[in-house]
Amino acid sequence: MSKQKERGLIKIGAMLLSFGMVLSPQLAWGQGLQDLFRQAEEARQAGNYRGAEEIWRQVIEQDPDNAPAYLGLGNRLRDQNKLEEAIAAYEKAIELDPNYAFAYVGLGNVLRSANQLEAAKTQYEQAIELNPNLPGVYWNLGNVWAELGNLEEAIAQFRIALKLKPDSVPVYNDLGDVLLKLGNVEEAIAIYNEAIDLGSQYVSSYVGLGNALRENNQLEQAIEAYKSAIQFNAFDASAYVALGDIYYQQQDWQQVVEVYQAGVNLQEDYRVYTALGYAWQQLGNLERAIAAYEGAINEDPNGVLAHYNLLESQRLLALEDASNAENDENISNASDDPSDNEETSSPSDDKNEVNSEDPETPSPLAPIARIITPVANGVNIGTGWLLENTEDRALVLTSREAIAHASSLENDQIQVEFFQPSETGILPRYSAQLMHITPEEAPTNLVVLQVTGLPETIQPLEISTELGDREVELIGHPFNTDPWQTVSGNLDTDAQPVKITANLAQGYAGSPILNQDQQAIAILGHVGAVNPETETPFTPAITETGVVYPMALIQEQLEAWGILGKDIAGK
Structure with a gap:
C-alpha cells in the first residue's frame, strides 16, 4: 500500500x-x-x-x-x-x-x-x-x-464498508490489492475497473489494474493501464516504475531506461536505480550504468546487488578502454610504419581475455578465488579457494551461498578470478563448471567448481584438519569494499555447527579459514546465523557471525565425491 x-x-x-x-x-x-x-x-x-x-x-x-x-x-x-x-x-x-x-x-x-x-x-x-x-x-x-x-478477514471488512458506502473508490482500491495478493486476479481486475468507472481520482486504481492485468499475462492491456495512470498524474512515480517493470520483463531496454529514468526523477528508489543500471549495461552504455548503480548505493549503502553490478560495470568499462587504447596504438603504429602492417597483431575478439602470463612468483593471495555468478539482474560475487591444480584439472572449493544458492548452471556461466598481476591491471577470468554440490538437506552447503585454463603456477592452499586455533583469519570479497580483504575472527568450536565471530559481509561466503600457519582449517559456509526452520537462510549484508565447516567434515564430503587425492589429504 x-x-x-x-x-x-x-x-x-x-x-x-x-x-x-x-x-x-x-x-x-x-x-x-x-x-x-x-x-x-x-x-x-x-x-x-x-x-x-x-x-x-x-x-x-x-x-x-x-x-x-x-x-x-x-x-x-x-x-x-x-x-x-x-x-x-x-x-x-x-x-x-x-x-x-x-x-x-x-x-x-x-x-x-x-x-x-x-x-x-x-x-x-x-x-x-x-x-x-x-x-x-x-x-x-x-x-x-x-x-x-x-486477508480473508480484510476482504470481509472492505465489503461491509462498500455495502454502507458503495461509491468509495479508496476501499475498492484496497479490496483489489488484497484480492490480487490472494491470487483472485479476475475479481481484482473487476474491482479496479469498478473504481475507475466511479471516476477514480487515484493513480493507484490504474496501477492496481495494471498489476492485475500483468499478473493475468495481459501485458499490452497492463501497459495501457499504466500509461493511463501517467496521463492522469504525470507526477506519481509508481506508474512509471510499474510500466518500467513490464518493459524490463520484455527486455525492451530502451523503453526501460526512458520510463525508469522518469520514475527516479520523481522519487529516488534503490531498486529502480539498480534496474536502470542493468538496463543501461545491456544497452552498452557503461558510464550511465555506473552512474545509476552509484545512485542506488547512495539510496541504500547496503544494497548488495548494486555494489556487485557496479564493480562489474567498472571492469567492463576498463576492458573497453583498454581495447580502445590498443586499437589506437595499432592504428598509430600502422600509420608510422606501413611496412609493418602484416606483422601487427589485431586485438582479441574476446574482451574478457587478459594477458595472464606471469613470470614472477605468484602472490600468496593467488589461491583465493573470486567467484562471479550471473543472477537475474546482474551478478553475485563470492569467495572460494584452490583445492587442486594438476595437468588434468583445477578444482575450487566454495559454498552454495557464494554462487547464489544455484543448483544448476550452464558450464560457461560461472567465472573465477585469482590474484595474478596482469599488464592491464585487470585480473584474468577463467570459466568454471559446477562439478559437485551438496543437497539442500546435507550438513554442509559445499560446492566444487572445475576451472578451465588455470596456469599451473597457481598452487593450492595448504590444508590441515586440526581445528585447534581459536583466533583465525579469513580472506574474501566483501560487497562494500575492495576484494581480497583479510579479517580476523574467533572460532566457537563448542557450537554445533561451528561458528565464527568476525566483521563479515556478503561476499565472504566460501572464504578459507586460516590458522596462524596460513593453513586452511575450515571454510566459511554461510554469512550470518542459520535458522534450522528456514528453508533458505537469510544472509544479512553485514553481520558479526558466520557458520563454519571444519576441514575434517569437508574431507569426508570430498572423499565421498572421490576427488580428494592422497597428495591433498596428506597435507
Missing part, C-alpha cells in the same frame, strides 16, 4: 470527510467556542497543525470536559507525530464520554501509526460496537487485518 493511501487511511479528519461524516460537539457550545472550532478546522485545512493544536488547547481550557475538543487535539497531535500525547488526548476523550465512537477511531488510528496493530484493531472494533454505521472504520479495520496477514 502506498504512503499516500496510508495517510488517507488513518487520518480521522480525512476519513470523516471521505465518508460524509461530520464531527459535531456533543455539548452546546457558546459562540466563542464555535469560533474556536471553526478556526481550528481552518488551521488544519491550511496544514498549520501546530496552530490547530493550540486552538484546541484553548477550547479545552475554556471547557475541560469537552470530549470532541480532546478528539480534535488528538488528531492534530497525531498529524505532528506526537503519538504519546495523541494517545493521552484520545483516552481523555473516552474517559469523558465512554460511548464516543469517534474517540475510539482516533485512538485506533494513532495506535496503528505506532504499529500497535492488535491494539488498533481492538479500538476499531469498539467503535463499530458503539456505531455500526461508520464505513470508514470498517475500511481501517480491513487494512489492519491485511497488515496482520489475515
